[in-house]
Amino acid sequence: MMEALAALSLQPCSWIACERPGKAPGGFLKFSKHIGDERKFQKLSLRGASELNNKGVLKISSCYRKRGVSAVGSENVHAFVDEALVIKRKSEDVAPYLNGRCIYLVGMMGSGKTTVGKILSEVLGYSFFDSDKLVEQSVGMSSVAQIFQERSEAFFRDSESEVLRDLSTMHRLVVATGGGAVIRPINWKYMKHGITVWLDVPLEALARRIAAVGTASRPLLHQELGDPFTKAFTRLTTLAEQRGDAYANADARVCLQHIASKQGHNDVGSLTPTAIAIEALLQVENFVTPKGARASGRRNSFLQA
Ligand SMILES: Nc1ncnc2c1ncn2[C@@H]1O[C@H](COP(=O)(O)OP(=O)(O)O)[C@@H](O)[C@H]1O
Numbered sequence: 001m002m003e004a005l006a007a008l009s010l011q012p013c014s015w016i017a018c019e020r021p022g023k024a025p026g027g028f029l030k031f032s033k034h035i036g037d038e039r040k041f042q043k044l045s046l047r048g049a050s051e052l053n054n055k056g057v058l059k060i061s062s063c064y065r066k067r068g069v070s071a072v073g074s075e076n077v078h079a080f081v082d083e084a085l086v087i088k089r090k091s092e093d094v095a096p097y098l099n100g101r102c103i104y105l106v107g108m109m110g111s112g113k114t115t116v117g118k119i120l121s122e123v124l125g126y127s128f129f130d131s132d133k134l135v136e137q138s139v140g141m142s143s144v145a146q147i148f149q150e151r152s153e154a155f156f157r158d159s160e161s162e163v164l165r166d167l168s169t170m171h172r173l174v175v176a177t178g179g180g181a182v183i184r185p186i187n188w189k190y191m192k193h194g195i196t197v198w199l200d201v202p203l204e205a206l207a208r209r210i211a212a213v214g215t216a217s218r219p220l221l222h223q224e225l226g227d228p229f230t231k232a233f234t235r236l237t238t239l240a241e242q243r244g245d246a247y248a249n250a251d252a253r254v255c256l257q258h259i260a261s262k263q264g265h266n267d268v269g270s271l272t273p274t275a276i277a278i279e280a281l282l283q284v285e286n287f288v289t290p291k292g293a294r295a296s297g298r299r300n301s302f303l304q305a
Pocket residue numbers: 020021022107108109110111112113114115116176209210213269271272273276
């Protein structure tokens with residue numbers, strides 16, 4: 001298991017992806033390890049796409065459509081820079097309160113645990129792990145779908161619990177958990193060694209994302225009939241009912257509908273992963289700072305029983 005962890009760890013690096021998933025490549029912001037103050041931020045410079053490997057430069061390689069705005073333009077560039085600076089600052093605010101505690105992202109399949117988790121790990125200087133990948137590694141199979149098919153869902157769930165148990169002894173990790181990890185109370189015991197963060201995404205948006213990449217890698221969707229969106233939406237609706245409030249046990253909740261409202265619109269599809277990661281840091285900050293910790297202690301007390 002430890003070897004698997006070492007092999008699969010994404011070493012902390014400081015590239016921040018500013019792209020919108022599934023679209024043309026966006027921008028990347030590389031921070032020097034020593035950048036931490038206003039003056040140094042101002043030294044960042046804009047370069048073209050061909051300069052990906054240069055050190056310490058802000059690189060915008062393409063455009064993305066943000067709330068109806070298309071084409072490369074200073075507005076988009078500013079949006080990238082703003083988000084990148086905000087997340088860097090917020091991570092610096094939150095990091096001292098974490099004391100190396102791990103962050104566990106929970107949420108339905110497709111909620112962005114992997115995408116957002118990688119961004120969080122980069123800005124916090126943590127390593128990133130995807131628990132599904134660790135299960136595949138420990139079982140010696142190439143996909144979760146294969147494990148479900150050749151062994152069983154119960155076998156997968158047992159392996160998932162073992163992975164979470166092993167991770168719970170470690171520090172400075174961001175872990176993207178499988179969407180079903182929340183159904184076993186023992187998993188919460190392991191995850192509560194760190195800070196749990198729920199990515200709360202409307203089912204329709206989830207189904208759209210999953211349909212865009214196909215349902216092949218998600219075995220729980222294989223039984224459904226219809227086009228990929230319908231298959232995903234139907235199954236996600238049932239899973240959401242079965243799982244009830246399980247996700248709400250998390251220490252922090254990142255509600256995409258709420259972020260969209262704060263931005264003055266209703267379209268969760270236009271939220272960038274970086275904007276979602278910023279909200280995650282804000283909610284983690286609420287939890288780890290003394291005022292937030294008191295409130296959440298009350299909320300989670302039943303899990304400790
Ligand atoms: N904010 C977002 N907007 C649009 N698509 C997203 C966003 N976050 C993730 N995605 C896409 O949704 C799919 C599922 O994301 P992923 O991070 O793998 O979710 P999970 O790990 O929770 O299953 C991927 O194709 C990813 O590119």
